[in-house]
Amino acid sequence: MPLSIPPLLPLQWLQPTWLWLLFALAIPLLIHLIRRSRPREITFAAAQWLLPRQQRHWNRFVLRDRLLLLLRLLLVTLLALLLAQPLLKSDTEAQENVLLVDPRIQAAELDDFLQRHPELQQVFWLQSAPREVSAPRPEPQDNWRVLSRLSTNGTFRRAHILLLDTENPSGHQSLRVSPDWQWHRIEDTAAPAVPDLPRIAVAGDGPAWLQPVMEQLREQLGTGFSFTPLTDINELAAHSTANTAQADWLIYDTAGPLPAALQTFVQQGGLLITGQGVQWDEVNKFTALDSQPAAEAASVGRGSWLRYTQDWHSAPFYQRAALPELLWQQWSLQDWHFQFHSRSHWSIDSRPETPVPDSQVVRLRKIPLDRWLMLLIALLLLVERSIALSRREAGMVHTAGEKRHA
Numbered sequence: 001m002p003l004s005i006p007p008l009l010p011l012q013w014l015q016p017t018w019l020w021l022l023f024a025l026a027i028p029l030l031i032h033l034i035r036r037s038r039p040r041e042i043t044f045a046a047a048q049w050l051l052p053r054q055q056r057h058w059n060r061f062v063l064r065d066r067l068l069l070l071l072r073l074l075l076v077t078l079l080a081l082l083l084a085q086p087l088l089k090s091d092t093e094a095q096e097n098v099l100l101v102d103p104r105i106q107a108a109e110l111d112d113f114l115q116r117h118p119e120l121q122q123v124f125w126l127q128s129a130p131r132e133v134s135a136p137r138p139e140p141q142d143n144w145r146v147l148s149r150l151s152t153n154g155t156f157r158r159a160h161i162l163l164l165d166t167e168n169p170s171g172h173q174s175l176r177v178s179p180d181w182q183w184h185r186i187e188d189t190a191a192p193a194v195p196d197l198p199r200i201a202v203a204g205d206g207p208a209w210l211q212p213v214m215e216q217l218r219e220q221l222g223t224g225f226s227f228t229p230l231t232d233i234n235e236l237a238a239h240s241t242a243n244t245a246q247a248d249w250l251i252y253d254t255a256g257p258l259p260a261a262l263q264t265f266v267q268q269g270g271l272l273i274t275g276q277g278v279q280w281d282e283v284n285k286f287t288a289l290d291s292q293p294a295a296e297a298a299s300v301g302r303g304s305w306l307r308y309t310q311d312w313h314s315a316p317f318y319q320r321a322a323l324p325e326l327l328w329q330q331w332s333l334q335d336w337h338f339q340f341h342s343r344s345h346w347s348i349d350s351r352p353e354t355p356v357p358d359s360q361v362v363r364l365r366k367i368p369l370d371r372w373l374m375l376l377i378a379l380l381l382l383v384e385r386s387i388a389l390s391r392r393e394a395g396m397v398h399t400a401g402e403k404r405h406a
Helices: 016-034 047-083 107-116 143-150 210-221 233-241 260-267 323-334 336-340 370-405
Strands: 011-013 086-091 098-101 122-125 160-164 175-177 182-186 199-203 226-230 249-252 271-274 287-289 295-300 303-308 353-355 364-368
Touching: 016 047, 047 370, 107 182, 143 175, 199 233, 210 226, 210 323, 233 260, 249 260, 260 271, 260 295, 260 303, 271 323, 303 323
Parallel strands: 098 122, 098 160, 160 182, 175 353, 199 226, 199 249, 249 271, 271 303
Antiparallel strands: 011 086, 086 364, 287 295, 295 303
């Protein structure tokens, strides 16, 4: 039976630009050639008895130079390969005892689920790069995007998916899935109720157009719309810190530095809406909004700050029929929390999924080689230094002997 030689495993580079460092191989070679010198001829009595031994001694030095040159070339080569971060690919097989866990699931709930499913031996966090649950709990990601990315991973082709029974917003049109996935869920009884509309408050009197605009918005949005004046902004910050916010959006119309209480409100996830006269020295990176009325926005902590660049007390600002709609649109776009609950949703029972065919599955896993290269570099460096030092000591002994004979 003829023997078949398996093909070499493919190699991938994370930073292939570092391979240009291989041109540095010329440096040790040039140093070796420059430092080469012919041996000095010293004539003294009975030199004919020493010439054969001296020649043999010089040959050993030439061999040692070549060995050092080879070691140094190898060191430069391995350093270039290490910086290029090679990855070795190997074949993978789909495992049926793999479980991908939503990071929002608590440890007690996960333990209870695993006791009811002892066949699931490999448990990973549901992430773009899944890690075992023994690793620290990661921050929750968009489950839709994560699952779509893992749908082509051969390792998790037959995995079990454990999710909370909650809706998951995303911007995807459909969910890419493996047709072999097994779906499981845990009831999320602690999910807080989300208001249909954000609660709006105003600190101080506000601009003159604010009250009529709020009345028009209440007529358009219905009874769920809330707009209240605040008498104490410190109370607002205290409630924000305790996650019992009295307002989601706050309109502030007092020129000058922004009070510390309102800074806390924004950092805890609120939307602050001000005119151009309000300053906050710690925030200086704004993004201009291409809309009317003109405004700029900045992300601060878990919230955002929307600041109008033109005087919102002037007639050109508020004398427009579509002002309530324009303001509502601008405010909504800057409230990440409100947008989070305004997107399309999916649940485990109604998934807009698209099965991924086997032809698109990547059945290779990447094995990093960094540790092996670092170990090899350390060993070669130790050998190179040992040989270089021994040669230096031998050269010093040889020079001292020549001086005594002279």
